[in-house]
Amino acid sequence: MRVTFSLFHALAVLNWLLATESLIYFSLAVLQALEDGLKRADADPSVKAVTICGENGKFSAGADIRGFSSPNKQGLGLGPIVSLIERSEKPVVAAIEGIALGGGLEVTLGCHYRIAHVQARMGLPEVTIGLLPGAEGTQRLPRLIGVPAALDIITTGRHISASEALKLGLVDEVVEENTVEAAIRLANRLIGQPLGHRRLSLKPVPKLPNMEAFLTEALVKVKKRAQGCLAPELCFQAIKAATEQPFADGVRKERELFNILLTSGQAKALQYAFFAERAVEKWTTPSGASWKTASPQPIRKAAVIGLGTMGRGIVTSLVKAKIPVVALEQDLEYLNTGRKAVMLLLEREAMKMEQGGQTLDFNNPARLQFAVDFDVLRDVDLVIEAVFENMALKKEIFNKLSRICKPEAFLCTNTSALNIDEIASVTSRPQQVIGTHFFSPAHVMRLLEIIYGRHTSPTTIATAMQLAKVMKKVGVVVGNCFGFVGNRMMFPYVQQAVFLLEEGSRPEDVDQVLEDFGFKIGPFRMSDLAGLDVGWRSRKDQGLTGPTLAPGTSARQRHGYRYSPLPDLLCEKGRFGQKTGKGWYQYEKAGGRTAKPDPWIHSFLSEYRDTHQIKTRFIDQEEILERCLFTLINEGFDILAEGIASGPEHLDVVYINGYGWPKHRGGPMFYASTVGLPNILAKLQKYSEIHPDVPQLRPSAFLKKLVAMGNPPLNDWMSYLHRQSNKL
Ligand SMILES: CC/C=C/CC(=O)SCCNC(=O)CCNC(=O)[C@H](O)C(C)(C)COP(=O)(O)OP(=O)(O)OC[C@H]1O[C@@H](n2cnc3c(N)ncnc32)[C@H](O)[C@@H]1OP(=O)(O)O
Numbered sequence: 106m107r108v109t110f111s112l113f114h115a116l117a118v119l120n121w122l123l124a125t126e127s128l129i130y131f132s133l134a135v136l137q138a139l140e141d142g143l144k145r146a147d148a149d150p151s152v153k154a155v156t157i158c159g160e161n162g163k164f165s166a167g168a169d170i171r172g173f174s175s176p177n178k179q180g181l182g183l184g185p186i187v188s189l190i191e192r193s194e195k196p197v198v199a200a201i202e203g204i205a206l207g208g209g210l211e212v213t214l215g216c217h218y219r220i221a222h223v224q225a226r227m228g229l230p231e232v233t234i235g236l237l238p239g240a241e242g243t244q245r246l247p248r249l250i251g252v253p254a255a256l257d258i259i260t261t262g263r264h265i266s267a268s269e270a271l272k273l274g275l276v277d278e279v280v281e282e283n284t285v286e287a288a289i290r291l292a293n294r295l296i297g298q299p300l301g302h303r304r305l306s307l308k309p310v311p312k313l314p315n316m317e318a319f320l321t322e323a324l325v326k327v328k329k330r331a332q333g334c335l336a337p338e339l340c341f342q343a344i345k346a347a348t349e350q351p352f353a354d355g356v357r358k359e360r361e362l363f364n365i366l367l368t369s370g371q372a373k374a375l376q377y378a379f380f381a382e383r384a385v386e387k388w389t390t391p392s393g394a395s396w397k398t399a400s401p402q403p404i405r406k407a408a409v410i411g412l413g414t415m416g417r418g419i420v421t422s423l424v425k426a427k428i429p430v431v432a433l434e435q436d437l438e439y440l441n442t443g444r445k446a447v448m449l450l451l452e453r454e455a456m457k458m459e460q461g462g463q464t465l466d467f468n469n470p471a472r473l474q475f476a477v478d479f480d481v482l483r484d485v486d487l488v489i490e491a492v493f494e495n496m497a498l499k500k501e502i503f504n505k506l507s508r509i510c511k512p513e514a515f516l517c518t519n520t521s522a523l524n525i526d527e528i529a530s531v532t533s534r535p536q537q538v539i540g541t542h543f544f545s546p547a548h549v550m551r552l553l554e555i556i557y558g559r560h561t562s563p564t565t566i567a568t569a570m571q572l573a574k575v576m577k578k579v580g581v582v583v584g585n586c587f588g589f590v591g592n593r594m595m596f597p598y599v600q601q602a603v604f605l606l607e608e609g610s611r612p613e614d615v616d617q618v619l620e621d622f623g624f625k626i627g628p629f630r631m632s633d634l635a636g637l638d639v640g641w642r643s644r645k646d647q648g649l650t651g652p653t654l655a656p657g658t659s660a661r662q663r664h665g666y667r668y669s670p671l672p673d674l675l676c677e678k679g680r681f682g683q684k685t686g687k688g689w690y691q692y693e694k695a696g697g698r699t700a701k702p703d704p705w706i707h708s709f710l711s712e713y714r715d716t717h718q719i720k721t722r723f724i725d726q727e728e729i730l731e732r733c734l735f736t737l738i739n740e741g742f743d744i745l746a747e748g749i750a751s752g753p754e755h756l757d758v759v760y761i762n763g764y765g766w767p768k769h770r771g772g773p774m775f776y777a778s779t780v781g782l783p784n785i786l787a788k789l790q791k792y793s794e795i796h797p798d799v800p801q802l803r804p805s806a807f808l809k810k811l812v813a814m815g816n817p818p819l820n821d822w823m824s825y826l827h828r829q830s831n832k833l
Pocket residue numbers: 130131166167168169170171179180181182183184204206207208209230231234238239240380383384
């Protein structure tokens with residue numbers, strides 16, 4: 106993508122043009138060219154007005170994000186240029202097409218007038234990459250649109266449409282045709298008119314009757330949403346400075362805060378996460394399949410089987426993505442319950458979309474159909490099976506689908522752990538069978554784990570990835586193993602959390618440490634939310650508990666390794682979590698959501714320790730954090746070594762988007778790289794010596810190899826996978 110910053114002679118339209126070719130995002134060269142162009146326009150008496158626009162229908166995506174981590178940082182060079190634009194004695198009009206983001210939008214704030222194309226999007230997304238608008242944007246925007254709107258845009262980083270920008274007064278005009286021509290026409294009309302009142306730096310910030318109270322309340326909200334992320338609060342501080350100080354002092358404060366963020370590890374982590382998400386979009390498999398070798402097939406009609414919690418969310422996502430969908434249930438009773446729930450979800454989504462000026466059409470049978478008869482699936486291009494996690498049931502359904510669906514239809518299974526190859530084996534088209542692991546609630550959560558089996562074709566992977574994109578999800582292609590990437594890494598984390606309870610912690614202690622780290626929700630609150638019975642059923646299926654357990658099996662050992670029966674014991678007492686009003690916590694009622702520490706659990710744990718002669722000990726925060734996180738990371742290294750994921754970015758994107766990992770810590774593997782692999786190895790070795798019966802604490806061979814290779818940067822890890830290490 107390329108953009109041109111063009112300064113047009115507005116009187117004799119286009120008879121004077123300075124064009125500077127550059128990337129859509131600013132580099133030092135673009136900044137220099139912009140400054141030179143402005144100075145030339147200012148000095149040339151034949152130029153009466155200036156228009157700034159982008160090239161190829163895009164204004165600008167702001168600074169080159171990679172530049173922030175290079176030694177030659179360009180972030181602060183733009184402010185003086187924006188001031189230069191504003192000081193111009195000749196009217197300057199911004200013609201905003203496509204996108205004007207970050208530094209791009211800040212350039213327009215220096216202009217005296219702004220015209221936007223009806224389809225343009227604007228925003229100051231710096232907060233999402235751990236920064237703040239550092240080219241005087243935190244000082245100009247509140248002066249233009251007032252504090253509440255500026256605070257919302259700057260602290261959330263959300264993109265706004267041209268029509269919203271017009272309502273807020275961020276742009277002066279929205280056009281449907283040629284924006285640049287409209288801007289030139291406006292610039293012509295402005296020649297000779299006074300500009301003082303259009304210079305935002307000279308304007309006061311609009312007053313609110315209750316500014317102090319408003320800011321106090323706003324800070325509480327910003328902090329709550331930020332969950333340990335620094336940038337939103339510093340954005341707030343910069344805007345607050347605009348309400349309290351003259352423009353120049355506010356700009357000084359903005360720079361100071363910008364520098365704090367720039368040198369914080371959080372900005373680095375968030376910028377890594379930005380590129381990681383884009384890296385996983387370019388999927389590859391160990392056999393070399395990728396976008397280059399496969400084209401996605403069009404999905405004109407889809408079907409979802411099973412209208413439980415997952416199915417309902419998947420149907421909603423498909424309808425929102427404007428893909429006609431058939432929703433299927435086993436009988437009319439289930440169908441009617443499912444239909445009501447889906448319609449409720451869709452009504453809520455439609456309401457949300459209406460607020461943003463969009464509509465959602467779901468009452469049209471051509472868009473959404475409910476059925477109990479598999480025959481309606483004959484013409485669909487893709488089926489997503491979302492019945493509960495039972496291999497026999499899934500196989501029965503896939504066998505039926507294989508017979509009924511047209512030969513080219515793709516068959517997806519929404520499973521969180523089951524073997525894709527086994528499911529595919531009962532069909533006549535294993536090459537078109539793929540795992541699509543949605544996360545609950547499926548219409549909200551962005552992650553979609555896409556699991557290819559031994560026979561899955563590259564076309565099937567490409568089609569699933571394309572579907573993820575259309576559904577506005579982040580598709581991550583991974584290999585087939587029990588639990589895939591997300592749940593496989595989650596298992597040792599939860600296991601450690603439970604072992605910590607056996608040894609002396611309480612559920613609320615463990616949750617607190619992990620929530621302070623930045624997780625949206627700790628492992629025990631999460632388990633209560635998801636339902637303890639889900640894992641119980643799976644453990645019974647695996648013969649780890651329940652009637653199939655061999656008599657005489659030791660309570661705290663399975664297959665020679667440590668096992669904790671605590672979750673099974675809770676289930677045996679009917680404590681399934683929120684749904685029964687009791688789990689690791691107590692709730693106000695069955696279905697209640699407010700978790701309260703439960704004295705019953707505390708005495709139950711102490712009796713349990715007495716029964717099993719475990720001496721209760723005090724466990725500090727460091728140990729809780731290390732044992733939970735480092736085992737999760739350790740599993741990640743095994744996953745990489747086995748080729749289940751093609752890079753650490755995949756694991757990080759899965760954890761950020763599906764498991765509530767704090768984005769400002771970049772994901773577990775990025776976090777590991779910041780802690781230092783030798784430190785992680787040393788801690789795992791220490792804990793493994795103390796708990797030799799827990800294999801998940803034994804350091805992964807790949808982790809050991811990377812440490813032996815000198816702790817290389819995360820980008821290089823995969824290149825060491827097959828290299829010989831003399832030190833091992
Ligand atoms: C100079 C003073 C300081 C100013 C502060 C700033 O300006 S900070 C930067 C603020 N801007 C942003 O945060 C915008 C980030 N980009 C996006 O939100 C999106 O990329 C987009 C511009 C809305 C386009 O989205 P789309 O889905 O169409 O494409 P991709 O996201 O896949 O991007 C295409 C490739 O472009 C790379 N890229 C996009 N923006 C930037 C950027 N600002 N800096 C560097 N690189 C950027 C992106 O990584 C993709 O490249 P690939 O090589 O294909 O991965």
